[in-house]
Amino acid sequence: MKQKLNIGKFFLVLLIIMAISGCSTNDNAGTTGNEKGDKVNNGGTLVIVRLSDAENLDHHFMNTINAASITHGKVYEGLVGRDKDSQIQPLLAKSWKQVDDKTWEFKLRDDVKFHDGTLFNASAVKMNFDRLLDPNVNAPRAGVFKMVSEVKVIDEFTVQFILDESFAPLLSILASHEGGIISPNAIEKFGKNIINEPNGTGPFSFESWKPGQEIVLAKNEQYFGDKAKVDKVIFKIVPEETTRTSMIETGEAHIAEPLSVTMMDTVDASSAMEVYRSEGFGTEYIGFNTEKKPFNDIRVRKAIAHAIEMDSIIKGVFNNVGKKANSLLGSQVFGYHESLKAYEFNVNEAKRLLAEAGYPNGLKTILSTNDVKERISLAEVVQSQLKGIGVDVEIQVFEAGTFIEKRNRGESQMFINSWRNATGDADYNQFNLFHSSSKGPAGNVFFYSNERVDQLVNAGRIESDPEKRIQIYAEAQELEMQDAVYVPVRVIENVAAVSKNVDGFRISAAGYLELNDVSIK
Template sequence: MRAVALATALSVALAGCGRASRGPEGGEGASGTDSARQRPVVVLQGVDATTLDPAGHAETPAYNILNNIYDTLIYRNQDMKLEPGLATEWRTLNDTTWELKLREGVRFHNGDPFNAYDVKATIERIIDPEEASPRRNNLSAVQEVRVIDDYTVHIITSVPYPILPNRLANEHVISAEYLAEYGKEHLANNPMGTGPYRFVRWVKQEEVVLEANPDYWRGAPQIQQVIFRPVPEAATRISQIQTGQADIAVNIPANQVEALRNDSRVRIVEVPSVRVIYVAVQTRRGGILANPTFRRALAHAIDGEALIENVLMGNGYLMATALTPQHFGFNPDLQPYRYDPDLARQLLAEAGYQGEEIQFDTPSGRYAMDKEMAEAIAGQLAQVGVNVRIQVNEWGNHVDLMTSREQKGIYILGWGNATWDADGTLSPLLFGDGAFSSYESPEVDELILRARSTMDPAERERLYHEALRMIHEDAAHLIDWRQKDVYATSTRIHWLPRSDEEINLFSATWAG
């Protein structure tokens, strides 16, 4: 029997998670007026969730809402270290069997006790091909979940799967009985978990309202009511913070940051993000975009440093791939494509480009300056003679376009890989069957599969380095940049941003 991971005590670890002190009943550890504390804390995201089904999405806006309603088996703290959640211990019994011991005494919001059957239902639903979950690739190595007793499960994998704990840290646990009684359509609109907040209502494209769970197993939240609202326009998000209508706003434009730092009504908080934004190419439909020489021409036509400096106002980091240096498997030998418009024109001629129109899909308001970056990139491509047409999409339609593989040109998307392992990026984005992949290479697929099932860290790293080298050489992405997450908050709360972009209000407190 070989132990691979054994969790430490949750009570000790929570002390380092950036939480303020609390009163004996989840009361306030900081002062504030009664009237201010009676108002809900309002969070402004750029877009609404597409669903509130934990297995039905692969997006941060939905995850942020659900993270306040549900718990995960394993928790990642403010420093991105793994800690016990609904699982108190985890270890390997052999190369393909993980044992998890579960937390006793936890109840769902409807009063039902949490147990091993909920874990089984959660995982087996995600991996069921008929469910077509966009999260399926996260747990694709899992074959079966065996219930040993009410608080012990064995997870059986088809191959050795060293990153399973990392994966479980991102999967919200549902109630098996609730799903069986009401069905997945009801679940998608009326989530019910074990987390710090209970679901109240969702008015689509307007707001999701949550209320504190006074019986939460970690203690009652200090903030009693939370509202998530989608506000695509950055100026509107900023205005609502300044006028006291909101408390947390995402994606503050770089050109507004300095002015807001001098506004006594606003706090600016920022952190280097786990998220990498990229421009990907639809290579699966044939035509000029399937030609790697043409893709390399586009990559050399983009001046990434100028984009970071002039569009993002320095609030970003140009990357060679969609992995940050903090991710396991990052290849430090790769560099972003050099800006060289003359070489770009030469490669366009070699590729036989005849002026075909290239559609460029982008969201607006989902990522910081996303539409503006698309417009600037299109301008740079036009300078070397590439005919680009910008298509701005509503976020839900943009996601559907990617997952349905109906996208026909190039597109902006972002990926926040909170597993901190290369597999969490390569499998969904650059593996042939990945939910968001527009690239396919049998050689790269083989490297990803081998790395996923290799227990030796050095060999896994070598395989990832080689896969990234091939992807980079193929110009599957034209440009990658790491986002700096900049938030504006009101002065009545204390809340710390996280590199994985999670917005969890259990850690928020009233400000003094």
């Protein structure tokens, strides 16, 4: 009897072990490995701490990559997108073709729904572009699609873009945040007002927004593509950089951005986080309001350009993060003019030009910037350098939103700014920043007007030959430099502090935060 009882106990223990083993296997069903061999658990809440809030959550009204990073590719998606190498790929459209120079046809996916359950189809695409281009809506991003005369529904899942004229970079703009498709229900609800409850087709759905505090997105379990690996993303607004990085140290956050160059060594020395770096499409620059005295005089602008010694700025202010720029096009952007010459450092020439312009004893001006550490440092160095030609510079630092508003309204004289170029094509830079029709919120905050530049920008849009487009943009960049509209500073590097518990995070060359592949170890 004792022997039978012991055998029974043995089988009972064996069954318990098997049961426990089976449960353990199920618990780890969501665990994968990354390239380093670390175990990664899908799920959880990703916390991103950021310098500033979005100005709005409506792609038709967004003027900054900072805002678009929250929704582009997460809540909203376009007909096409970009892969990790920045190449155009199908997204909501499964294929496309040019019927003729002025007609593009897109075949749409038939298995996509918006977050509110509405079916994505050709009518939804048409409604989006009708709203964007409606003059009564007055959307600031309408200008980038001004060549579109009609979006035509061919059948439920086929749509055509009818253009007024040939437009070579159409796909590049459709892949940027302006091309994001909004739910028809949201458009009907908000009409010409800014949409504050974004509703799209992406891997994350909008949950809540407390302006100035946080924006929360939740995983879209019904997403048609590869589902996000985290359950939720919280974008917290934390203006103080040391607080942002400390939150990663304490485990309160996973990603802090942007990261200033002055904090990079601190992050590198941490056992909890590391520095993420990647070259972007965009550039940083010092701009002039060409309609506002004294910078309505080209000689004054040239004098300032000659008086700034950029090599020491790149090294001293930016610690060689981001290479010195010679244009407002980044070196990875199609149409970049590699041999363009910026103004050489020449104090005597700067003084001569100022005297010729009627300022032999110098002048006073205001240099404005937003509250980013490197930009404040840059402003201080520029202030010091310009003293050498008798220019007395007052620095004004504003919170990001206030800075953008003042700049867009033309209230700035001289300002530090950046343009991240969401498409990787010269047109996005040239049309938005330099075309006379784009003055103000659309991007031309120089309030610059040059008839020949307008002609070139227009020509670059309709030219289908890539080599001819490169030549067109080269001439445009040369004219803009001759007119001293800006002083190029550096090609932007995307820099962030990232917890060592995070895998799969990246920032696209356009500057969008890419979160779909992010997981937490």
